[in-house]
Amino acid sequence: MKTTPLFRRVPLVTALLASVAFISEGATLQLTPSRDTSLMETVPDNNTGAMVNLVSGSVANGKKTRALIRFDVSGALPDGAVIESATLKLTVLKAPPGTVSPASRFGLHRVLVDWIEGSKGGGNTGGRGTDGEPTWTMRSVGSEPWSGPGGALDDVEFASAVSSDIEMDLPGDYTIESTAALVADVQSWICRPDSNFGWVLVSNREEAGATARRLGSKESTPDQVPTLTLTYSISSPEIRITKLELNEGSLVLGWTGNASEYQLQQRSSIDGPWTDLGAPVGCERTTRIPTSERAAFLRVVSR
Numbered sequence: 001m002k003t004t005p006l007f008r009r010v011p012l013v014t015a016l017l018a019s020v021a022f023i024s025e026g027a028t029l030q031l032t033p034s035r036d037t038s039l040m041e042t043v044p045d046n047n048t049g050a051m052v053n054l055v056s057g058s059v060a061n062g063k064k065t066r067a068l069i070r071f072d073v074s075g076a077l078p079d080g081a082v083i084e085s086a087t088l089k090l091t092v093l094k095a096p097p098g099t100v101s102p103a104s105r106f107g108l109h110r111v112l113v114d115w116i117e118g119s120k121g122g123g124n125t126g127g128r129g130t131d132g133e134p135t136w137t138m139r140s141v142g143s144e145p146w147s148g149p150g151g152a153l154d155d156v157e158f159a160s161a162v163s164s165d166i167e168m169d170l171p172g173d174y175t176i177e178s179t180a181a182l183v184a185d186v187q188s189w190i191c192r193p194d195s196n197f198g199w200v201l202v203s204n205r206e207e208a209g210a211t212a213r214r215l216g217s218k219e220s221t222p223d224q225v226p227t228l229t230l231t232y233s234i235s236s237p238e239i240r241i242t243k244l245e246l247n248e249g250s251l252v253l254g255w256t257g258n259a260s261e262y263q264l265q266q267r268s269s270i271d272g273p274w275t276d277l278g279a280p281v282g283c284e285r286t287t288r289i290p291t292s293e294r295a296a297f298l299r300v301v302s303r
Helices: 013-017 180-191
Strands: 027-031 035-040 053-058 064-070 081-094 104-110 138-140 164-168 172-176 199-203 213-216 227-234 241-247 250-255 261-267 286-290 297-302
Touching: 035 053, 053 104, 053 199, 081 164, 081 180, 164 172, 250 297
Parallel strands: none
Antiparallel strands: 027 227, 035 064, 053 064, 053 213, 064 199, 081 172, 081 213, 081 227, 104 164, 104 199, 241 250, 250 286, 261 297
């Protein structure tokens, strides 16, 4: 079992921030999707998993589409990887004329439930979905409908918050820039691969009509395939505090280390017993502690 050096909660903030473990220089990795598909209201019973493009936004008659995309990040990164930035390159293959379809912002929302790609191709509308495949109405044909058509941005199926977004207009390459939320998505999938269900791409003007964009999919030509670019470093195994700050009524604590799970512990005196503070923390290596907690001493323990 590894632990941080003993520290008192608030008086040692300056000293703790100066105690930073060695982290290797950043490396870059590019990934293409492990699965992708589109959900299309115009053909609500069709699966599109083998189509050579993805589609997101609404068509001229107001019918909506959404694109699902997933990358196998945990299987491609070494142990102890700490994500520093994450960007996603998408290629718009087709857009309605600008006078009909002005530029629209497209946001990535984290998907919170499992789905498979499916095997239906066939032009730009796929083919009728069969058992297990996703369609506009069904998350899994034959067993599980979406809670609402096309899935719901309700923090049950899809996250309501946008992890990152971009304005897309005419055909060409677009890069969705790195944000803290996008990095957190990828880091959490490294820690818990079984929670990696990817993102859904949604137009913020899908109610308006004529915002649809056709995008390269993993079946497209190599220069059109979506590409996730990750910059990462490797954390030292040693646990060292790297962040301690007050933020929105909580103490935000961050540390280095390459264990898969950590436990924050507390005690009220220098020689008192250690007790667990909250549930174990995954390999994200960060936690928030309410300022109402009365502990005088804290430590992080690897498990």
